[in-house]
Amino acid sequence: MSIKVTRTTAPALRELREVLQETRYDALQRAMRGAQYYMDPWPNYAALSALCARIPERPATLFRLLLLGDPVPVADANAALGRELVEALSKVGILHRAGKDRLETVNYSLISYQDRYVFTDLPYFYPTCRRKDTRIYIGADSYLLGQNLLSDCQGDVLDLCTGTGFQAIQASSPSNRIVGVELAPEAVGAARCNVVLNGFSERIEILHGNLYEAVGDARFDVIYANPPFLPVPEGVRYPMSGDGGYDGLAVLRRIVEGLPGHLKPGGRAALIAEGVGDDAAPFVARDLARIFKGGRWNVLLLIRGEMPLEYQSYVIAKMTSEVYGEVSCDELCDKWREMYEKQGATRLYSFHLYVERTPRGGRVETVRLSRMGSARDVPRLAPGLEYRPGTPSYFVYRDGRRLGEIDQETREFLELCDGRSSIGAISAQLFPRYAERYRDGGLYRALYEALNTCQTLSAMQVLVAGDGKGEKSRD
Template sequence: MTVPSSSGDPAALRSALERVDYTVDGVEDLLGPLAAAALHREQTVPADRVLARHAEDPRAALARLFLLGREVTRGAIDAALPGVGTSGAQALGLVEAAGSGAADAVRALCDLRPYAATDAGGPVQWWLASDLGELATGRRLAADHVLGAGGASTTLAQVTVRTPVSRVLDLGTGCGIQALHAARHAEAVVATDVSQRALGFTRFNAALNAPGADLDLRAGSMLDPVRDDRFDLVVSNPPFVITPHAGAAGAVVSETLGAFEYRDGGRAGDDLVRDLITGVGEVLSPGGVAQMLVNWERRRGEPWTDRVGAWLDASGLDGWVIERELLDPAEYAETWIRDGGTTPDREPEAWAAAYGAWLDDFASRDVEGVGFGLVTLRRPAADDRPTLRRLEEHHGALRQPLGGHVAASLAAHDWLAVRSDAELATERLVVAGDVTEERYLTPGASDPNVVVVRQGDGLGRGVQASTGLAAFVGVCDGELTVGQILGALGALLEVPADDLAAELLPVVRDLVRDGFLAPAPAG
């Protein structure tokens, strides 16, 4: 398989794709909701039917070629890429043509699809090249397959803090999606990958979408290519998939499925994730942040918070871990066997052998489940000791992009860390604009049984509030200090102010940290 070349004319290609509206909205508008939804489920029949009816539309030609892997005539591609044509696409390594006639067939050498997302810095619209997937080829993925922007990639882009910084590291760049996002708020970006093919796709995607970016591409495993460097931000969607590698189970999976560079780090269990969490601090500048999406094992008799928490302790960094999903061993095996293109109906023997090997591998370590989530790490400034150690489960909905919320929560943690309760009592707080209050009453009752303070943004947290806490939050408009509010509420509720402060201040700190409350603007 070839890799696109940035030595052609990526700028002309970008202009052509914009001109014909080969965008996420443009393609979905052409397909319509039924065919678009089916294609997201990797079902092509509805899309084929719609695109056949709109054969003269340039978007149809490009979608058939690059998304579905169909052959398209040279004349159709010449019309669909004004100023570039089939010859220009050939020069870029995107297609190959059977001949020079208008009716001659053209086929795609890679996937080229529109990408749209909103991160903490705002919306983006790009085009990403990657290897053709199983949907287009009808074959199992190759070991060196370069994946496009999947769900995990988009999630990481949305949860990443986008504060302007000097240097960013994209560790395990793949097709370069995180590097592209980083280039919007960093002076320089270093992108690494063990795969030379992945670096080739990253180079092309950067030339197509961010030609002015200062992008340094380096080949190598994990932190090896950057051990002498320091970064203000590290982002990583590493090859975190827990794949059998040792013993008979590893031999079975190697023989039946092979290894995939984009997902298999070659380590037993979740050792790769552990080593990344404990080692990434060596390339972080003081105050630098690392964010990654990873898996970890939940083992029998050992709370996952203790196990992953020990990694945080060993890292010497501030740490915040949010588990977003939990799969049992069988679900996990099914997910990743199917991900590589093996299905029970097409290859029943390989499916069964790999499935059994995965279960044996998990059983050898007493694994009861696999967690998936977001890890945010930060190197303390100067010689400060870590002050943040937070591990939590949040399997529900959240509001993306989350990067701004993560940045605000880290800043709030720092604000609280330097204030004693006595100092906090002198501050004025305001309720965030996305906070609402829910009251639940028994029919006929005049007072609520339960009051919940609900956050609309970020993680959408809900906090069950006592009468005193609900009243406190309701009064936070920036006029009175925390101490003044506590004193007034103590008198109203006939509770000593010190007792009320002891009850409420820890919860108030949580509400400030999580964005329900914020320091009132100065003046």
């Protein structure tokens, strides 16, 4: 079942956008979520539910119904959206009855970012999620690519693996025409709906198809992609949005191989992905050297994070066992670990990949930004940090310069960075306080999050990379 947008239902989506703007759906969320708003599409369910009690009834109903996926009384939905719009959104396939007196979304959630909106599936970890095997994906990686789109993105643009169309919608401007390509029919329906919802029907077209097959031999000025990239052991079921095949490169490799045939002269590509490798580099670096060996290409593999596979195996096995409920987490974890061992893989790298067609010369280079990749690493605070309260977050300053915004939990983490304790030791100390939050993955999950946090904080220059020689270390 997917969202159906026709010429007659399109006005309902335009009306919905007006309601969202009138009720400050995006601005309120930005204020309520603080720094987290910029990093992750998914608000903490319990925290946002609680905050809904403090805001006016109309936006509170919209957040409950459209963002959190709660069933709400029909009368409340009618008051917030208007009876006609409720009926129209039911016809499009976004809303349906939940019992006699309530309305809910058909497992959709409406994410907003910088005044642009996308319908996507409710995430498997929300208590309201009614189909855990989600088909329409958006995550922190989507935001990261959305925030790193090429600044002068003009001309013909191709967004491969478009999903909700988030990247295409973020990139849309009067000086470009964008084609999004997506294989999952449910995501195609959502992306087409999202294009209309944001008023970009004239500029963005969503095609249903398999990568470049959907565009024939057309060439583009810019190509974007956030493909599925997780390595999945043979015989294990995993959602298509993340399944990168046995080595994780099944889709990414085809995208990169197709760049020479689909970029115009001077054309550029920006991709985001993760990929396994050994301690030296992600394996994708070998593919890049092979594909671009003839010159005429500037290729930058920018590694921004890395994770020991020991933790990643546990986190991904836990999620998979929860989504499908077929195989136990321990059994799946063994499968992932065996696969990684066979591949000689030790780390999961997260990276940006920039490729540019150049008239002469060209080089393929790897830059490794991340230096904190193990729980043994000791994070050190940059000198002269100052915290100023925001709502509900903190701003971090150094020498009067704002470095960024952090939440309370991150602040507590930073307070324990004494220059001697490792990431592992700090996580173990904080774990009891957040045990409930990490209950699905125990200390592994906490370490996984802590490593991600450290990498973000070092990119913000709040932390100085550690050296793995902490006195109070624990891995």
